Amino acid sequence: MSASQRTTRSAGLTISLWVALWMALAAGFTPIAFADELPARIDALIASVAKDSPLGTSSDDATFVRRVYLDLAGRIPSWQEATAFLDNKEANKRTQLIDTLLAGSEYPRRMQDLFHAMLMERRGDSPEWTKFLQTSFEANKPWDQLVREILDPDPNNEAIRGAAFFHTKRLEKVGQQETDYPGLTRDVGRLFLGMDLQCAQCHNHLFIESYKQVDFQGLYTVYQNTFIRNDLKFPAIGEKVLTKKADFSSVFDKVALTTGPRVPGGKEIEIPTFEKNEEYLVPPDKKTNFSGTPRFRPMQFLATELPISGNKAFANNIANRLWFVMMGRGLVNPLDQQHAANRPSHPELLDLLSQEIVAQKFDMKSMLRQLALTETYQRATLLPAGTEPPKPETYRIANEKRLSAEQLMTSVLVATGSRDKPREVEMEKFRAAFVKAFGNVPQDPEVEFSPSLKSSLFVLNDPLVLDCLVPQPGNLVERLLKTTDSGALADELYLSILTRKPTDEERAAVVEYLTKNAERRPAAVTNLSWALLASTEFCLNH
């Protein structure tokens, strides 16, 4: 189904919304910053909240090149790439690198991995879903369109039909548990509106005044009407005919209430009534096991009304999440606790970003570029000497960011010079092993650095990791073993794994260790390499 068809079919539903949007625009959003001014305005807002507290220094080139490769290409730079950047004398080389990486072939894959982990939270994967994300990020698909395709997946469009996996995976029955419709409802609120409505399922939220039970129930009405289609071989979701509003009552006062489908904070939609046999646009077909397409589809209603520029929670959510991706902490933190009692650390800044992403028609690449250009992004993570560490929400120094399993995997391959080693099939095995070792457990958002016994045993003993340190023509350990000068060896070791030169002290420690272990140099070189791979510095984007 094309976008225009969808608009025609649901025209009645959306007119009121477009009017509301037009009015909002006419009533005067503050003038949008020119794109080039945005980084400066962001930095000014950070500085104004910091007031007299000093801001940290800018990161050095080595830290910057590592950080921006990780964020925009999903891996550390190779030692050659790092050297090329460090040797580059041009004044605007940082901007050049940002633009090169955003235009590069690894950027879509990085986004695919990032949004897979963010949206599926390690529940599992499907080739159809992968294809949807891949084609979406290769085309730099705007966020509103991407969400629209998820909220109302089109089974007739092969490139994007896998979007249904977002729903179908969550509707799978696990053991004897009931289908988790409330969980799906909750995730739509959390991931697309930044609102965790879980506690509003049974009553108005006790502590969060703006989360009403009807917000949960209005979404729930949509999802408890859905099912996994079993007439198709790919993930697809169907809807039953919805004829009446959902009944609910607060567990506190037991007063009976009803609601039809409703976007949280929005208007309830009337459920249309149809003549008998008119309720289907495409009637069910028992022969093909096709369940029918109802004329009134609440999922279509949500897809039209939720991911739109006039929905402030929707715009704020993606602005906040992209900020989190680059800056390591949401302006609203936790990311899914967007409400009046949990104020953003920088309210004006969130407004600005939110307006900007609307003005840029939800172009995420453009927003990431603006964020990467800020001084805030480019600051060092170094603690100021002699004072209390700045609070993370001040952004006075840059925040350390957890590396995802995918970033770690690719970075280990780059660091050890093994990038070309795994073939395509082995690559999937490699990826699965890293996700198992470093990914959070299913349904747990990957926000903070959270190493586990599982991950440490993996790095300590798993052959997949240790094999990367076996000397092979051209790989790191083999190159290091050819280097007879221990000081030069230290330089290459640190540049390859940590993307920086060693300090004098670190170089001396390497030389001393190698001198003491001259008779077992291969083992010593391997041990040095392993230790840096296992270090906190390697496991973080700092």
Add this chain to the structure above:
Amino acid sequence: MTHNPLCKPWEHRLSRRQWLGGAAGAAAGAFGLGDITSPAFAADLKKKYKQVLFIWLDGGISQLESWDPKPNTEFGGPFRTIPTSIPGVHFSELLPHTAKQMQHLAVVRSLCTQDDAHSSGIERIQRGDPKNRGVVYPYFSAAVTKLLGPNDSGLPPSVWIKPMSGGFIYKDAGFLGPQYGSLAFGDGKPPENLLRHSSVNDQDLLERSQLRTLADKRYSQTHRAGSTEANSFVYDMGLELMKRQDLFDASKFSPRDVERYGTHDLGRHLLLARRMLEAGVTFVKVNSYGWDSHGDNFNGSLSLVRKFDQPFAAIIEDLAATGMLDNVLVIAMSEFGRTPRVNGHLGRDHWPEAWSLVMAGCGVKRGVVVGSTNDNGTYVNSEPYDIGHMFHTWFNALGINSQKTEYNNNGQPLPIAHEGCHPVKELLA
């Protein structure tokens, strides 16, 4: 590497005080006690490490063929009773070894719980069946490791010894978060990647650890402390567990112990559990399966109860002999009991209305029987106790005030046990 400049991993292991103080930072804070509210609670805990052995007889042991026999009655079944080491207390004749340990035990015969289905009952019982507040409560294992906090054994706080597969079982932790899940040893076997790789010798392993620690120490001089603390914590635990591979080496058990505990699954697993407790693991859970005797209950019990009796009596005897029982709370139970009425297949069905469990050690009174059932065992005729009462009792036995301590779930205060229940005083020493 004599007098090497590198520091030793144990020099960096977080002190217990740091963890208890919740000073470990955001990344590692999950391990701290920062989000439990109870004044002066952390200080009390430092006195002595408490531990728990939790034996789960999955499917439902028959109380009539174990702790609450009713011989010569309508539903009593074919077995006789035997006296125990406490005068006046009788067990089923299927528990001859355990009967000799009754002076250490406390038996509850007045359980009356809410669920007669395995699928939901197991969870409800092990989560303490709290009031529904829209959150998933932790299993007892996760609750205990959270509330007691880490000890200094360097080992995982919660392990689960079970037949079949192992792995990292996190769902039991509920809202406490996956870090309070259990490390499960499938059939008593070690976790994945525990064995040192053949290409790495002991010297390499030591040096790798020292070099990593040195790198982390340098990094933490200029960066926030939480990340390196968390990273070091998991490497130290991994290395500690690698050093303790003897824990999994069955050949290290004395032939006498192997004979006393038995060579069947539950025997081997309880012997391994003893070793885990001795090594300092806070919570050891041991599962035994196959207790759902809807058919042929009596032959089934003859085999199963005996398989339980021998190693259970052995571990109680051993823990008492070494004095460990003073600080180890032992619990053996199922999700419910079995119907007094015998069905057409000579089986007993699910019966949450009137059943029994046994506990021992730590702050539990020794040699007592609490509660009773009517003459044919169909209903409780003393004050009935729900699982919530047991949770209160166990927490108090561990030195945790169950009526004052609360979880803090992102600002939502949550009682650690059902607030409609209370500790059972007759069970507490």
